[in-house]
Amino acid sequence: MKSKSLRLFGYVRGAAALLVAFLVALVLIFLSSDQPLTALRYMILGPAASWSKVCRVLAYMIPITFTGLGTCIMFSANQFNLAGEGCISAGGFVGALVAIYCPMPTVLHQIVCILAGAIIGGLIMLIPGFLKTKWGVSEMVVSLMLNYIILDVTMQFLTQNFADRSQGATMTFPYKSTAIIPKIFKGEQVSYGIFIAIAMAVLCWFFLYRTKWGYAIRMVGINKEFSQYSGIKVGAIIILCQVVGGILAGMGGVVTQLGYFSQYRWTALTGYGWDGITLAILAANNPIFIPVAAFFVAWLQYGCELMNTWTTVPVEMMDLISVVIFLFFAAEQFLSGFRQKLVVRETKKELAEKAAQQTGKGGEAHV
Amino acid sequence: MQNSEYVVEMRGIDKIYPNGIAANQGVDFLVKKGEIHALMGENGAGKSTLMKMLFGMEQPTNGEIYINGEKVALTSPTVAIAHGIGMVHQHFMLVPSLTVAENVVLGMEPRKGKLFVDFSKAIALTEEYSKKFNLEVDPNAKVMDIPVGMKQKVEILKALVRGAKILILDEPTAVLTTQETVELFRELVHLKEQGYTIIFISHKLKEIKEITDRMTILRGGRSMGVYNTADTSEQEISRLMVGRDVILTVQKDQAQPTAPVLQVRELEYTNDWNRKMLNKVSFTVRKGEILGIAGVEGNGQRELVDILYNFSKPDAGQVTVGGKSTLGLHQDKLRDMGISLIPEDRMIYGIADSASIEENVISDRFDKKEFNNGPLFNMKAIHAESQRLVEEYQVLCKSPQQQVKMLSGGNIQKVVVAREFSSEPVLIIADQPTRGIDVGATEFIRKKLVELSRAGAAVLLVSADLNEVIELSDSLVVFHGGEIVAYFEDTKKMDEMEMGEYMLGLKRQSPEEVRRVVHEK
Missing domain, CATH: 3.40.50.300 (P-loop containing nucleotide triphosphate hydrolases)
Incomplete structure (x- = not known):
């Protein structure tokens, strides 16, 4: 168990990083906008302006929670796999096909769609996992390139085989009503998918901290040599964590499709995979914090979009903020001087306590 | 000034x-x-x-x-x-x-x-x-x-x-x-x-x-x-x-070695720089004895341990434990066979530093039935196990949930030893088991090692600390230039000065004398 003040330090450090990110954004907004206060108000308070705006934030949480969870699991094993981006498209696409072409009673239909998306996501991640284990190919390079291959393959199928030619844009036929995940509030964008996402966060926490597979994943992430020496099958674990990551991203694609859209129309990479990486870093790879981080990022993202719409500050401000957050979360030495002071103070206190105990004992002996 | x-x-x-x-x-x-x-x-x-x-x-x-x-x-x-x-x-x-x-x-x-x-x-x-x-x-x-x-x-x-x-x-x-x-x-x-x-x-x-x-x-x-x-x-x-008069000697009874456990035969290994690190190394460790390997560091000891635990492959030769060949087996199988290793570098192989003591002591047994309830960990059993080991091996810590890297070197080594000694090993390979740790932990680990060998484990002890090999081992071989150059059947009857000469390569026993360590007629 870490001492209380050191654990607190972790939170303080995170908050400080967020604060710095905001300050950087602030400076830039003031530099680039002629109405900086209005811009700032849209960014921070904009999403709270109405109930339907809040619901939009909640809806945006769904896909990034899934990719965030997937990234958490892969990062826990120290696998920098970035293919959540591709898997969410691939999963969404396959789930969509099941939703369109396989008539089934409702509930069962949604479940089968989600399973199909999960399976395809998992299968895709076998590629970087296997290559890494067999030949030591960097999963980062493979997964990064894989994203574009996946996009092109789904586009190929979409335009050649499954497009609804009666529509003006590239999209599939509409989903069967039995497959749709209903909205929670009539007319608002957030679907029941958000409960699936939160349930998955809890499930992922159990997986990572309360099962032998999660344990092995974390040990491989902390120290590969130690894991091998302990008898853990490191290669299998490296494949497993990536497959689980793919399954989660694939599921996320389907849940987003069935809860938000009425036909498949992703013709470019969604960016949800990248958000997932931000979330994993913010949550320090702990799945239970992912929904919280997702809410934060979704809020900020929508705030930036509103700011983009109503003022002259572009939506890319969001990217800037996440980059600064990245930098400070990743910078191990950030505030390390402050941490050292804390450690020194604690150690001195402990030593003093020990000394006091010993003299106390000595006193008793004399009595 | x-x-x-x-x-x-x-x-x-x-x-x-x-x-x-x-x-x-x-x-x-x-x-x-x-x-x-x-x-x-x-x-x-x-x-x-x-x-x-x-x-x-x-x-x-x-x-x-x-x-x-x-x-x-x-x-x-x-x-x-x-x-x-x-x-x-x-x-x-x-x-x-x-x-x-x-x-x-x-x-x-x-x-x-x-x-x-x-x-x-x-x-x-x-x-x-x-x-x-x-x-x-x-x-x-x-x-x-x-x-x-x-x-x-x-x-x-x-x-x-x-x-x-x-x-x-x-x-x-x-x-x-x-x-x-x-x-x-x-x-x-x-x-x-x-x-x-x-x-x-x-x-x-x-x-x-x-x-x-x-x-x-x-x-x-x-x-x-x-x-x-x-x-x-x-x-x-x-x-x-x-703070007290140290007892540098370890109390131990005369070894009663029985059946051969670890049998190494004609092992050869050439490293990446094309240097022969092991040359026709053969020896046997029997049940109930501690065989020490003495020698200046860099004379093939590390390579030997790496091969025994399948971190590298030999060019030639056989290794068997209890009559079964172990070469090429995954470490998982080695552990199933009851082979424990205290690795030379505890921070690289011995522990996962940012994990807890508990997570470190179960790393070889976390997938066993008694620690799992269906798909989930049986946290009660895991807590009980880590609590038991922390107490039995006297790991000084606030709780088994404490991060291992917050412990002192001696206590970190006790965590490693707690895991390796508590799995009912038939063979313990102890590579520099007390390097860089305090005297209390050293004494404790040495005592446990003797205890386990007398209870029937075979122990192979590799140590650069001459006092340690001489004190702990029942019999001893000296490595020089990747070869066994001397075998002392009884460490008590050994002359340190003479051993130095073997370690430096100034002297070597005849092949027949060295061959005795194989214990074959």
């Missing part, structure tokens, strides 16, 4: 590391010019930390340092060198693929024109210093080809060439044989006569008595005072060092 009697004056030094370990607390350390000053203390007493601060590798949390009476801030080794301080580390800081002369001038190479290194000048410089200080080295030899004793001389030369007047030697004899130690001492006395100041870190009483003028004793990060070596008895020193 504040007080010119002392060349080195460290006052009120505190050092607290980022993991919260207080390595030094209010230490005063004063060294007179031209003396050999011992810095003594058990492993973990804070000797190395204090010297790292004097050499600018670490910064003190509190306290002041004066060199020749002048207050200094030693912010890096470069600054320390500029103040005339030189350090010879326990693990040599040399580039193996370069020659001796190249190592000596590394970073301050004499130039030919602006661009080229003047090698002949480097060699001349090395020879000049080598002659002046009686430190015999071959300037043209590659460092990887020279023996440990000469490597140490190269390190000393390096410091001298850089203008060091104060030399810090960190446990210089730890890697040397008896003969090499004698030679080193002669050289140190010679340096002292020429006005150099030497700080000698050690925990070996005999050596301290032999060579030093005064000593500072550290215990648990605090100074126990300064003493004149001549006026202090060995018993007194040892009491000051450990």
Whole structure:
């Protein structure tokens, strides 16, 4: 168990990083906008302006929670796999096909769609996992390139085989009503998918901290040599964590499709995979914090979009903020001087306590 | 000039590391010019930390340092060198693929024109210093080809060439044989006569008595005072060092070895640099005995352990445990067969540093039935197991949930040992089981090791600590140049001086004598 003040330090450090990110954004907004206060108000308070705006934030949480969870699991094993981006498209696409072409009673239909998306996501991640284990190919390079291959393959199928030619844009036929995940509030964008996402966060926490597979994943992430020496099958674990990551991203694609859209129309990479990486870093790879981080990022993202719409500050401000957050979360030495002071103070206190105990004992002996 | 009697004056030094370990607390350390000053203390007493601060590798949390009476801030080794301080580390800081002369001038190479290194000048410089200080080295030899004793001389030369007047030697004899130690001492006395100041870190009483003028004793990060070596008895020193009279001998009954457990036959291994590290190595470890492997480090011991635990593949040969071949098996299978390993480098292989003690002690058994309920961990059973091990192996910690890296070296090693010893092993490979840990933990681990062997485990002990191999082993083999050059059936009847000769390769037994360790008719 870490001492209380050191654990607190972790939170303080995170908050400080967020604060710095905001300050950087602030400076830039003031530099680039002629109405900086209005811009700032849209960014921070904009999403709270109405109930339907809040619901939009909640809806945006769904896909990034899934990719965030997937990234958490892969990062826990120290696998920098970035293919959540591709898997969410691939999963969404396959789930969509099941939703369109396989008539089934409702509930069962949604479940089968989600399973199909999960399976395809998992299968895709076998590629970087296997290559890494067999030949030591960097999963980062493979997964990064894989994203574009996946996009092109789904586009190929979409335009050649499954497009609804009666529509003006590239999209599939509409989903069967039995497959749709209903909205929670009539007319608002957030679907029941958000409960699936939160349930998955809890499930992922159990997986990572309360099962032998999660344990092995974390040990491989902390120290590969130690894991091998302990008898853990490191290669299998490296494949497993990536497959689980793919399954989660694939599921996320389907849940987003069935809860938000009425036909498949992703013709470019969604960016949800990248958000997932931000979330994993913010949550320090702990799945239970992912929904919280997702809410934060979704809020900020929508705030930036509103700011983009109503003022002259572009939506890319969001990217800037996440980059600064990245930098400070990743910078191990950030505030390390402050941490050292804390450690020194604690150690001195402990030593003093020990000394006091010993003299106390000595006193008793004399009595 | 504040007080010119002392060349080195460290006052009120505190050092607290980022993991919260207080390595030094209010230490005063004063060294007179031209003396050999011992810095003594058990492993973990804070000797190395204090010297790292004097050499600018670490910064003190509190306290002041004066060199020749002048207050200094030693912010890096470069600054320390500029103040005339030189350090010879326990693990040599040399580039193996370069020659001796190249190592000596590394970073301050004499130039030919602006661009080229003047090698002949480097060699001349090395020879000049080598002659002046009686430190015999071959300037043209590659460092990887020279023996440990000469490597140490190269390190000393390096410091001298850089203008060091104060030399810090960190446990210089730890890697040397008896003969090499004698030679080193002669050289140190010679340096002292020429006005150099030497700080000698050690925990070996005999050596301290032999060579030093005064000593500072550290215990648990605090100074126990300064003493004149001549006026202090060995018993007194040892009491000051450990707070009680150490019992250095391990109580053990005569071994009753029975069936062979580990059988190694004709093992050969060539490393990536095409050097033969193991040459036709054969031996047997039997149930109930401790077989020690002695030898200067780098003579094939590491390669042997790596092969035994399948971290590398031999060129030829067989390894069987209980009659079953183990070569090529996954470590998972080795553990199922009851083979435990205390790895040489505990921070790389022994533990996952940011995981908890609990997570570290279950790493070999977390997938066993008793710790799982269906797909979920049985946390109750896991907590019970870690609690039991922490208590039985006396790991000093706040709780089993504490991060392993927050523990001291000795307690980290106890975590490793708790895991490796508690799996009912039939074979324990113990590679430097007590390196760099405090005396309490050392005693505990040695005692457990003997206990397990007497209860029927076969133990293979690899240690660079001569005292340890001699004390613990029932019988012993000596490695030199990747071969077994001697076998002593009974360590009690062994002569240390003779063993030194085997370790240095000056002497070797006949193949028939060595062959006895195979225990086959």
